[in-house]
Amino acid sequence: MRLRLTRHGVCIPGFKAAGARSGKYGVALIKSEAPATAAVMLTSNKVKAAPLLVSREHAGNEIFGIIANSGNANAFTGEAGMRDARSMCSLAAELLGGSAENYLVASTGVIGRRLDLARVESLARRAAQSLECSPQASEAAARAIMTTDTFPKLCSVEAVLEDGKRYHVGGIAKGAGMIAPELRHATMLCFLTTNARLERDELEEALAGAVKQSFNRVVIDGDTSTNDFVALLANGSSDCEGEGFQEALNLVTQTLAKSIARDGEGATKYIEVRVLGARSDAEAELAARAVAGSNLVKSAVFGGDPNWGRIVAALGYSGAELVPEKLSLYVGTKGDERRVCLVKEGKPLAIEGTQELKAAEEVFSGREIYITAELNLGSGRGEAYGCDLSYDYVRINAEYTT
């Protein structure tokens, strides 16, 4: 199997999409040309937005498509919110066919406010007029679900099998703030499509596996949203069993996850953390996330300050086993991830007056910082994707609802 990365987003053959925006409000539509099987993952937050609860009810049905809005989260809105989420499904059915129960629904935006259904409807009608299978339509849908995102996130892969047959996997996502992975749960809005033919249990297993090594590795601010939602639709229209599907799906979700990290609220720099030699993969993931999620590490990266002691501190409080005398630490850039050795088996090398500190300053002043920690305690490996903490993060979140 060969995988070819493309930018069709959800608009792989067999799926159409559309999006419409007006100011900070938007509606995205995704339509499967044949009834699809769905797998969904919901936020671990105890307060789950109404659309997520409705989507969970519908997920076992034949799914014809997805409707999603931005600008209002329809979260903490009680029974009225549930009715509004169902109304969005009815609206989708009216515009795209089938009945309300054939649709998934998602929302993102301000918590605790009733949805303005008239606005959602008018945007959805406008979007429906331009429904098509094209990268442009996919991008319009990706733009329609943006909140504080600064660019649309979409990607797709074509999987070419040995016998020449091919299938596709695509996705769009939105991220930006309120993002922290919680075990195997979803962390933002992501809609995935595939025209491979898969059973529901295969689909669910593949999605759980993919989320674990993609969105669950993204850390923006440690907050877990009430609205995180990932949905994967498989409609079998390629007439191709999903051979190698996990690998293809992983590539799409990892690409989207890294886009989300790059576009964290106020982000000026991308941070990728790799932890090797932990006692287990779980501990390595924990340690990587602690580093990527540390406000102090993030602030230091923003300022271009090679204050690597904070990386050591974050590894130390992560919960992963750590023996200071065994720790080696590197920073570098893409393709040259270990350019500078900051610490060699417990011995600080990047100290005042050294070449290493100078080189570390150079790396920290760049736009992409790759951090590698070798714990030398076992063979556990983990990764995390994040961004710096800038003045703009504060500005964006200080003025969100006003």
Next chain:
Amino acid sequence: MRLRLTRHGVCIPGFKAAGARSGKYGVALIKSEAPATAAVMLTSNKVKAAPLLVSREHAGNEIFGIIANSGNANAFTGEAGMRDARSMCSLAAELLGGSAENYLVASTGVIGRRLDLARVESLARRAAQSLECSPQASEAAARAIMTTDTFPKLCSVEAVLEDGKRYHVGGIAKGAGMIAPELRHATMLCFLTTNARLERDELEEALAGAVKQSFNRVVIDGDTSTNDFVALLANGSSDCEGEGFQEALNLVTQTLAKSIARDGEGATKYIEVRVLGARSDAEAELAARAVAGSNLVKSAVFGGDPNWGRIVAALGYSGAELVPEKLSLYVGTKGDERRVCLVKEGKPLAIEGTQELKAAEEVFSGREIYITAELNLGSGRGEAYGCDLSYDYVRINAEYTT
């Protein structure tokens, strides 16, 4: 027993102190006039700074005093760092009497750099010349351990017993950044003194209890330092059993803890969170900390934006059980903590166009915000103390080592 709050810091009768600073470096000395019994609590970070390890070794001995420096954490400095920490104890012994093993030592500042012992020595000698028992000396010691703190933190209480006897409890602390409670572990530097007569096990139990309901409730940025250290010295010089000691110690540590929260790095506002009606105290504490620690809540408070949905979201991901339909939420000011009801048993009241939203805006625009959440699930109670997230937090931490 009556408790009278004073500002003598560690300089209660029976103890002397001194401090000296030069730029971002400082040294504090505390001397007990009689050999004291000590209880200490160390950071939960796997990377524990050398002085903490040395203090742990010494804590079982008769303790004559404490030496502490700011500007360099002496953390992740290996065997050399251990020697340097021991040298600080020897220096204290030379200046204040006894031998190195009679002293506790602590450090705060940049991680991963060797200590400049000559500088520490010169500051310690200067400090020793002004050693005395006075509020001024205590404040000098509190100032000497400041890093990004903007004001010295000291407090004390006089406990007057029924029979007219009295004893004292005092303390100084430093906080500011890299502060997150980790179960029953310490979270910053805090030196406590008492002239009550207590056994070591009583002392340890009292300290653990006091830390749990004071420093462990402070949340600044979710980072746990390599150097967090709390020490309590009891020298019995009041000739008074410590009747009601826990209450007196709690008052001192809570006062210091709230000072630390008020002086979080870049803080412009103080946030106090109270969670009632949780299934257990532990869950209530968890929920309160999630709210006080949420970057999104903190940013909203900084911006004066009554985006209470973020409080709901933080409660929801805290790990505490939560039933949205049962949740009530209030904000207010000191002494009027429930001024505004935002949510009444699941029903949002502070929505567009209401008096409640207007009143919430007023509260959020103030300097002190008290948040109360009633989960209505049991009788668990918990609190957390924090501050907003401002541009200055980012600035301070972007430029720390440079």
